[in-house]
Amino acid sequence: MQSRRDRAVLSGVVFAVLFAQVLLYPGIPELVAALGATPAAWGGNVGAVLDAGKWFLTAEFLGFVLFASLWGALSDALGTRKPLIFFSALGGGAGYLSLALLGQFGSVPYDLILGIRFLQGAATIGAFSLAITTLMDLEGGHGRNMGAAGLAIGGGTALGSPLGGQLYELGPFVPLYGAALALASAGVLVTFATDHTPSTSGRDLRAILGSIRTRPAVTVPFAFGFIDRLTAGFFALVGTVYFQSTFDIEAAGTGILLGAFFFPFALLQYPMGRLSDRIGRLMPVAVGSIGYGVAIIGVFYAPTVGVARVAMVSVGVLGALVSPATMALVTDLASPDQRGVAMGGFNVFGSLGFLTGIVGGATVAGGVSFRAAFLAVGLSEVAIALAMLPVLLWLDVPSASVNLLDRGQ
Known part of the structure; x- marks a missing residue:
């Protein structure tokens, strides 16, 4: 009963962090212009629009990349996660609030805006990564959690x-x-959870970071996390600009199109996670990734907004098949006293993927074409599945959260 309550509370924290983050995406070009980015972003040049949003999104994810593992290692070393989630959530909320207040002045250097955005990301990733890690600590099945x-x-x-x-x-x-309020709410919510962090006997941070090398197989889900989050970064900026420039829609219409992906992605996560507990991680991760990549390419070829919405739904369904199984594989392959740094590493790779999706996607779309960008992203998802298939066959964890590495691998 306690695990069920903690699962709900921690899920609420994760929800709040992602809710805050995505609130900004439908109107990124408008937001960065209001915060002082180059007015050229509104000059009708798609490349300029992509460039204006690229650095704002990149600053946050640089904070994610540099601090995700540090938060995880710190929680493993201290033997506690709950207070770290609390303070990082409040710090992230303060970052969002600072951006809003400084933006009102209109004459704040954009470099300062990007610096605060970086600090906001560094704080926010602590709440996100450690809340997921605490879910990993719960009983009830890794796929379920x-x-x-x-x-x-x-x-x-x-x-x-x-x-x-x-x-x-x-x-x-x-x-x-709205994002600041959501992060503050996450900080309050986590106080109702129980800390299940395994005892680590005060291990040194460097020792914890180094100990992950003893279980190199955990880098397999890291690779899938990189590509999966690459697609998310791609849609956050390139997808947003593509939809607005191709279908002549505003931020509200863009939000609905993005929601066509995220609603089925959300609703199917839990049952798909339970499914991976029963049938193993191989089929959801490998087969799901291939279908996911093909569906992403299909979005580009949608001739109307209605067809694009249907294509985005299919991307969401297949993404829901892949995502929880990939995170569960991290839990399967990491020892209990290394879960913080393992999930931190997963989020580092994921954040690097998001950065690649933003910067690489914007570069290809602006320098070549949207078609080339969609093909590159979709085919990269297919390629990672095919390349990793032999490794997944070797590592597949069929059910009951069996840790293959503990059986002598």
């Missing part, structure tokens, strides 16, 4: 996209205030 995390991730993004689009109608800084 990671399915709950995936449901929260999908739910936050599903509601954040359409609501964010509506909030932009009220003003460019309104989503920032």
Whole structure:
């Protein structure tokens, strides 16, 4: 009963973090212009629009990359996660609030805005990564726990996209205030959870970071996490600009299109996680990734908004098949006293993927074409599945959260 309550509370924290993050996505071009980015972003040049949003998104994810493992290692070393989640959530909320307040002045250097965005990301990743890690610590099946995390991730993004689009109608800084409130709520919510961090006997941070080398197989889900989050970064910026320039829609319409992906992605996370507990991680991760990549390419070839919405639904369904099984595989392959740093590493690779999706996607779309960008992203998802298939066959964890490495691998 306690695990069920903690699962709900921690899922709520994950939900709040993703909800806050995605609130900003439907109107990124409008937001960065209001915060002081180059006015050329509104000059009708698609490349300029992509460039204006690229650095704002990149600054946050640099914070994610540099601090995700540090938060995880610190929690493993201290033997506690709950207070770290609390303070990192409040820090992230303060970052969002600072951006909104500074944006009101209109003459703040954009470099300062990017610096605060970086600090906001460094704080926010602590709440996100450690809440998922605490879910990993719960009993009840790794697929179930990671399915709950995936449901929260999908739910936050599903509601954040359409609501964010509506909030932009009220003003460019309104989503920032909403994000600050969501992170503050996450900090309050985590106080109701129980800390299940395994005892680590005060191990040194460097020793914990180094100990992950003893279980190199955990880098397999890291690789899938990189590519999966690459697609998310791609849609956050390139997808947003593509939809607006191709279908002539505003932030509100873009939010609905993004929501067509995130709603099925959210609703199916938990049952798909349970499914991976029963049938193993191989089919959801490998087969799901191939279908996911093909579906992403299909979005580009959608001739109308209606068809694009259907294509985005299919991307969401297949993404829901892949995501919880991949996170559960991290749990399967990491020892209990290394889960914080393992999930931190997973989020580092994921954040690097998101950065690659933003920067690489914007570079290809602006320098070559949207078609080339969609093909590159979709085919990369297919390629990682085919390349990793032999390794997945070797590592596959069929059920009951069996840790193959503990059986002598």
